[in-house]
Amino acid sequence: MTETPSAKVAQTELGDAERLxxxxxxxxxxxxxxxxxxxxxxxxxxFRHPGLDTPRGRALKSFSNVFLHIYPVKVPAxxxxxxxxxxxxxxxxxxxGILLGxxxxxxxxxxxxxxxxxxxxxxxxxxxGFGQLIRNVHRWSAHLMxxxxxxxxxxxxxxxxxKRPRQFNWVLGLGLLAITLGFSFTGYLLxxxxxxxxxxxxxTNLVDYIPVIGSLVRGVLIGGDQIGQPTLQRFYxxxxxxxxxxxxxxxxxxxxxxxxxxxxxxxxxxxxxxEAGTGVPxxxxxxxxxxxxxxxxxxxxxxxxxxxxxDRESVTAEERLTDDTVFTWPHLLVRHGVVGLGTxxxxxxxxxxxxxxLRGLANPNLTDERAKAPWYFVGLQELLSRxxxxxxxxxxxxxxxxxxxxxxxxxRNPATExxxxxxxxxxxxIMLIAAVGLTVIGALFRGPGWxxxxxxxxxxxxx
Amino acid sequence: xxxxxxRGLLAKGWKAGGTLLGVVTAWTSWGLLRPLRASxxxxxxxxxxxxxxxxxAAVYNGVGRFWIANAxxxxxxxxxxxxxxxxxxxxxxxxxxxxxPCHGSIFDIGGEWIAGPSPRGMDQLAVSxxxxxxxxxxxxxxxxPSRGANRFLSDPKGxxxxxxx
Numbered sequence: 348m349t350e351t352p353s354a355k356v357a358q359t360e361l362g363d364a365e366r367l368x369x370x371x372x373x374x375x376x377x378x379x380x381x382x383x384x385x386x387x388x389x390x391x392x393x394f395r396h397p398g399l400d401t402p403r404g405r406a407l408k409s410f411s412n413v414f415l416h417i418y419p420v421k422v423p424a425x426x427x428x429x430x431x432x433x434x435x436x437x438x439x440x441x442x443x444g445i446l447l448g449x450x451x452x453x454x455x456x457x458x459x460x461x462x463x464x465x466x467x468x469x470x471x472x473x474x475x476g477f478g479q480l481i482r483n484v485h486r487w488s489a490h491l492m493x494x495x496x497x498x499x500x501x502x503x504x505x506x507x508x509x510k511r512p513r514q515f516n517w518v519l520g521l522g523l524l525a526i527t528l529g530f531s532f533t534g535y536l537l538x539x540x541x542x543x544x545x546x547x548x549x550x551t552n553l554v555d556y557i558p559v560i561g562s563l564v565r566g567v568l569i570g571g572d573q574i575g576q577p578t579l580q581r582f583y584x585x586x587x588x589x590x591x592x593x594x595x596x597x598x599x600x601x602x603x604x605x606x607x608x609x610x611x612x613x614x615x616x617x618x619x620x621x622e623a624g625t626g627v628p629x630x631x632x633x634x635x636x637x638x639x640x641x642x643x644x645x646x647x648x649x650x651x652x653x654x655x656x657x658d659r660e661s662v663t664a665e666e667r668l669t670d671d672t673v674f675t676w677p678h679l680l681v682r683h684g685v686v687g688l689g690t691x692x693x694x695x696x697x698x699x700x701x702x703x704x705l706r707g708l709a710n711p712n713l714t715d716e717r718a719k720a721p722w723y724f725v726g727l728q729e730l731l732s733r734x735x736x737x738x739x740x741x742x743x744x745x746x747x748x749x750x751x752x753x754x755x756x757x758x759r760n761p762a763t764e765x766x767x768x769x770x771x772x773x774x775x776x777i778m779l780i781a782a783v784g785l786t787v788i789g790a791l792f793r794g795p796g797w798x799x800x801x802x803x804x805x806x807x808x809x810x
Numbered sequence: 811x812x813x814x815x816x817r818g819l820l821a822k823g824w825k826a827g828g829t830l831l832g833v834v835t836a837w838t839s840w841g842l843l844r845p846l847r848a849s850x851x852x853x854x855x856x857x858x859x860x861x862x863x864x865x866x867a868a869v870y871n872g873v874g875r876f877w878i879a880n881a882x883x884x885x886x887x888x889x890x891x892x893x894x895x896x897x898x899x900x901x902x903x904x905x906x907x908x909x910x911p912c913h914g915s916i917f918d919i920g921g922e923w924i925a926g927p928s929p930r931g932m933d934q935l936a937v938s939x940x941x942x943x944x945x946x947x948x949x950x951x952x953x954x955p956s957r958g959a960n961r962f963l964s965d966p967k968g969x970x971x972x973x974x975x
Contacts, residue, residue, distance in 0.1 A: 545897065549912065552896035566845030572951075573875075573891070577846050712872060712890075714898035716911040728895070732913055732927045796914035797927070 405674045415680075419606055421672040422679055432506075434686045435499035436605070439527075440598065441687045442492040445694060446530075447591065449485040457537070459583035461576050464539035465708045472705065483698035489531050490810055491694065493723055496527045504754075504775055507763030514755035516604045519597060521752055526594045528723060533586040535721055536579060542809055544709035545718035547582075548574055553720070553727060556740030573711065704809050716795035717807050726782055729789030732797055747778070855946045860885065860939065866919055866967075868901040868908070874948045876935055877901060877908070881920030881962040887935040887946040888921040893954055894928040902971035908932060909971055916970075920962035922955050931955040 384390055396407040409420040425431050456475055457467045471478035500520060503509055509517035536547045551574070554565040570577025673679075706715075720728045730739040750757075758771050765772055794800035794807045802808075855874045863869060868879040868888075877888045879901075888908070892899045897912035907924065908917040915926030922931040931954030936947040955961075 545912075548897065549895040552894070563845075567843050570843075570846050572845065581843075711875065712898060714900070714911050718895075718897050718912040720895075728913075731895075736929050795911055796909075797912065798914065 402674065405676050408676050409674075415676065417602055417606065418675040418679065420675060422675050424671050424673050427673065427678055427682060429682075433498075433502060434683075435495055435502055436602075437683060437686060438690050439492055439495045439499055440602075441690045442488045442495060442694070443594065443598070445488045445691060446485060446492065449481050449488065450587070450591075452481045453485060454587060459537065459579050461539060461579055461709070464537065464579065468538045468540070468705055479702065480698050483701065483703045484694050486703035486810070487697040487701070488694045489534060490722075491697075493527055493531050496524050497723075500524060500751075501779065505765070505772070507768060509755040510758070510761060510763065511755075513604070513608050516601060516608065517755050518752055519601045519604070521748065523594065523597055523601060525748075526590055526597065530586065530590050530594070531723070532721060533582040533590065536574070536582045537586065538705060539579065539709045540704075541706040541709055541713070541715045542704055544574060544711070545715045546721055547578070549718055549728065550720045550724055553724065553731070553740055556731075556736040558737065558741065717809070719789070719793070719807070719809075722786065722790050722808065722810065725789035725793075726785035729785045729793070747782075853947070853949060855948060856940070857887075857944045857946055859942045860944050861942070863944075866906055868919065870901070871946070874935070874946060876946065876948070877921075878944065878946070879919050879921060881918070884920065884962075885937055885944060886921055887937045888917075888954075889933040889935060889951065891933065892928060893930050893933055894926070899932065900971070904968040905970045906967035907970070918962045918964070922959045922962060923957045924963065930957060931959065 394411075396404065396411045399407075406420045409415045409418065453471070456471050456478065458464065468482075471482055473479075503517065503520065532547070532550060535550075536543045551565055551569050554568065555561045557564060566572065568578075568581070569575075570581050719725055727739070727744060730743060733739065758768075760768055760771065762768050790808045791802040791806075792799055794805050800807065855871065857869075857871055857878055863878055863880040863885060865880045865882060868877045870877055870890075871887075874887075875890050875898075877886075877890060879886045879888055890898045892910045892912070892915055894910065894913055894915050897910050899908045899910045899915070899917065901907075902909045906919060908919075908921065910916070910926065910928070913927050915928035916924040917928070917932050918924055920931075921934065933954045934952045936950035936952070938945045938947070
């Protein structure tokens with residue numbers, strides 16, 4: 348092997364003496380088998396970073412690891428605070444991971460046919476070791492994920508984090524919410540019990556209220572005019588293949604943009620490039636002359652190599668007096684580890700304490716009096732029982748998604764602090780209270796025949 | 811019109827090709843995913859002699875999942891699916907009405923809307939007579955009559971069924 352310019356990596360081959368010289372203050376690594384393994388070629392071919400507990404070592408650790416690459420090497424210190432984001436996005440991702448894991452286990456024991464699906468669920472419950480637990484954890488994680496994604500949306504709204512340059516990431520987030528709902532809804536049908544059958548019947552019939560294309564969309568979704576084998580098969584394919592891939596891809600872009608947009612750092616900071624790219628008329632980004640290399644002035648059009656574009660402000664903002672950033676490893680990763688394990692502990696606890704419901708086998712000829720849509724659609728169902736279907740079934744939900752989707756483009760107010768966003772916060776809060784109110788009424792205060800009941804006397808909500 | 815450069819032509823070509831690919835994909839997906847024709851219970855079902863159906867009574871047909879109802883001499887084949895959100899609507903013998911247990915829609919013996927959130931009366935399947943035999947064609951489905959038709963409306967025979975109490 349010849350020495351190449353990139354042979355800086357060869358420092359991985361350094362012995363203790365050289366390492367000490369490079370990284371003063373590091374205690375020598377103990378000799379022995381483990382040290383020999385870690386200094387050996389095989390180990391170093393996998394883990395290229397020297398793994399030193401120094402600023403440079405930590406930076407190298409992030410740089411040279413594809414999985415850590417989703418994090419920046421350093422993050423602003425305030426990112427570490429729980430109150431900064433409540434880690435809601437991260438918790439949702441962890442739940443998605445748990446759902447993938449438990450979901451694969453469930454796939455080993457489940458066949459999506461109307462004749463075997465329900466039996467498989469019973470078998471899983473009684474005849475497979477930990478089968479019931481895995482199913483419980485899957486179910487509670489799914490409900491929790493819908494809830495956490497919604498909380499994430501609300502949190503981002505109140506923080507004003509959907510504003511420039513993060514407009515599009517907000518839209519991506521709405522897409523992720525839609526996919527999450529799709530996940531939960533398709534998964535609802537798979538056990539093929541009475542709860543599944545009638546919740547999905549009611550849920551898919553909501554689609555029918557879309558004018559013109561409603562019944563067609565419903566037909567494509569359920570593959571016929573009533574829920575049956577084609578529906579189960581379609582929902583299964585969506586649930587285990589289409590939606591996981593879509594969610595993973597979208598989530599990747601979403602997280603990548605969170606990183607590139609600089610973790611909600613104010614203008615001119617790390618997010619400067621993203622901001623410049625987002626562009627505002629009349630605010631030309633500054634191209635530093637030093638970064639441009641021209642090839643001779645005799646050409647009519649000089650070839651320009653652009654090495655960097657920076658916002659005008661950031662040129663001065665670069666002169667930060669104190670470094671307010673900390674290393675992702677270990678500061679952020681340790682916190683993520685704790686929150687991730689906490690999430691896992693929570694869903695395990697829920698899974699041990701509460702069994703996922705399994706009612707009788709789906710029976711198209713026996714309507715369950717308690718037929719309700721899944722809880723996140725119950726607000727819509729409540730609305731539908733009070734207003735004209737066109738209003739309740741179409742204008743309200745479509746309008747809601749449209750308003751939310753366009754929000755970052757409508758709301759031109761650059762302020763992020765609450766006292767300067769009174770209108771936006773008032774409107775959003777009213778919508779939020781209405782949505783929560785309708786859901787609570789539909790979920791807890793409605794019994795057979797959609798009659799008013801009080802939850803402390805009769806409970807008609809099943810998850 | 812601006813002069814078409816080679817680069818411009820190629821750029822347009824990419825876009826046209828991409829659009830074409832999108833159209834073909836959408837077309838294929840539609841062909842694959844469009845609702846399947848209902849199998850098994852679809853088609854014509856002979857439900858027997860017309861004289862079997864008494865005025866004011868409804869008889870259930872489990873194969874086709876519909877009710878045969880006699881409303882003042884008119885025979886209707888009423889789909890069991892509520893037009894509201896698709897619950898199965900049972901016939902309540904005591905009140906002589908169709909009462910949906912899910913969300914409380916009530917229909918008269920002819921399937922016409924009386925109360926509740928349903929936007930219209932119960933959907934109907936085509937009925938024809940072959941001699942004395944009543945034939946129901948489950949592939950021909952008609953939307954139920956709009957609210958307020960009230961052709962067969964009369965006072966309930968008795969108390970409503972459980973769940974609507």
